[in-house]
Structures are given as C-alpha cells and as structure tokens.
Amino acid sequence: MTNSKPMKITSNAFMNGGNIPSKYTCDGEDVNPPLMIENVPQGTQTLAIIVEDPDATTGVYDHWLVWNMPPERIVEENRIPGISGRNGAGKTGYHGPCPPSGTHRYYFYVFALDISLDIESGSDKRKLQEAMKSHILAQGTLMALYTKEKDVSQKNSVLIQ
Structure with missing residues (x-):
C-alpha cells in the first residue's frame, strides 16, 4: 500500500521555483545540493534521483542519475548516496547547472522504489527508467532555476547603461 500523501522534495539551499545558488553549479563548487524527502511510503526499499534540464x-x-539509495529523508550536500549513472557530460556523478545562455529550469525528481535495481554503475537514464518502470511507489519533484553568472553580469551592465 502506498502513502496517501505525495512525496515532497525540498532543499534548505533554495526554494521550489527559486534560484539555485552558484555553489551547486559550474560557477561554484559544482556539488549536489542538500535535499529533504518527506512522505516516503511504507515498503520503500530504495530511492532514485534524476536531475534534468529540459x-x-x-x-x-x-x-x-543515482539509484539504490537507502530510503533516508535527507540527501546531504556533496554526497553521492547510491550508484551513479551517466550524466549528459558522459561521466558519473553530479554535474551541476551550467546553461550556455539564459535561464534554465532544473527538475529534481525523487522516486521511491519497492526494490533495489540490478543495473550497472554508469547506466544511462533510459536504462534507469526501464528498470524503475513497474517499481515506483511514489515520486516527488523540486524545480529550480539557474542563470550562469556571466549572463547575470551582462544583464546588469546593460541595465546600468
């Protein structure tokens, strides 16, 4: 039986719909932000995270991409809590926001799963999604924005002129 409340994903580093601090991007330390997960349903064996920029x-x-995380309520900053998949840069681990121009949206999806996934480290998102398909008990989403610091300074100089 799944939880009647949806999973809620928050961060003490930024608000839903707010701006991601540069610390968690290519302009800063490029470490994953802390995440808090509420309403993890009973029966959850592991958690998975997908962070993407549409x-x-x-x-x-x-x-x-990270999976087989223990169903803890907190993902600590700068910590890879499970098995890492291949990100868009072709590497494993967290790859922070770094939009070439403009403001981009970043979605942090957290999935509660009823099993541990049997896929290799470095697998891509398609393989992860296929493995999770019939095992998702609940999911939650946190969305935040980021504009590369160079773009921000260019916008400010235009405003000053």
Whole structure:
C-alpha cells in the first residue's frame, strides 16, 4: 500500500521555483545540493534521483542519475548516496547547472522504489527508467532555476547603461 500523501522534495539551499545558488553549479563548487524527502511510503526499499534540464539546446540534459539509495529523508550536500549513472557530460556523478545562455529550469525528481535495481554503475537514464518502470511507489519533484553568472553580469551592465 502506498502513502496517501505525495512525496515532497525540498532543499534548505533554495526554494521550489527559486534560484539555485552558484555553489551547486559550474560557477561554484559544482556539488549536489542538500535535499529533504518527506512522505516516503511504507515498503520503500530504495530511492532514485534524476536531475534534468529540459531547456538545453540539444534536448533534455541529464545532470544527475543515482539509484539504490537507502530510503533516508535527507540527501546531504556533496554526497553521492547510491550508484551513479551517466550524466549528459558522459561521466558519473553530479554535474551541476551550467546553461550556455539564459535561464534554465532544473527538475529534481525523487522516486521511491519497492526494490533495489540490478543495473550497472554508469547506466544511462533510459536504462534507469526501464528498470524503475513497474517499481515506483511514489515520486516527488523540486524545480529550480539557474542563470550562469556571466549572463547575470551582462544583464546588469546593460541595465546600468
């Protein structure tokens, strides 16, 4: 039986719909932000996270894939809590926001699963989604924005003129 309340994903680093601090991007330390997960349903064996940017010029860009995380309520900053998949840069681990121009949206999806996934480290998002397909008990989403610091300073200089 799944939880009657939807999973809620928050961060003490930014608000839903707010701006991601540069610390968690290519302009800063490029470490994953802390996440808090509420209403994890009973029966959850593991959690999975997919972070993606749907505004990328080449299509959806995957920033972080991680699975087989213990069903803890907190994902600590700068911590890879499970098995990492291949991000859009072709590497494993967290790859923070770094839009070439403009403001992009970043979706942090967290999935409660009823099993541990039997897929290899470095697998891509398609393989992760296929493995999760019939095992999702609940999911939650946190969305935040980021504009690369160079773009922000260019906008400010235009406003000053």
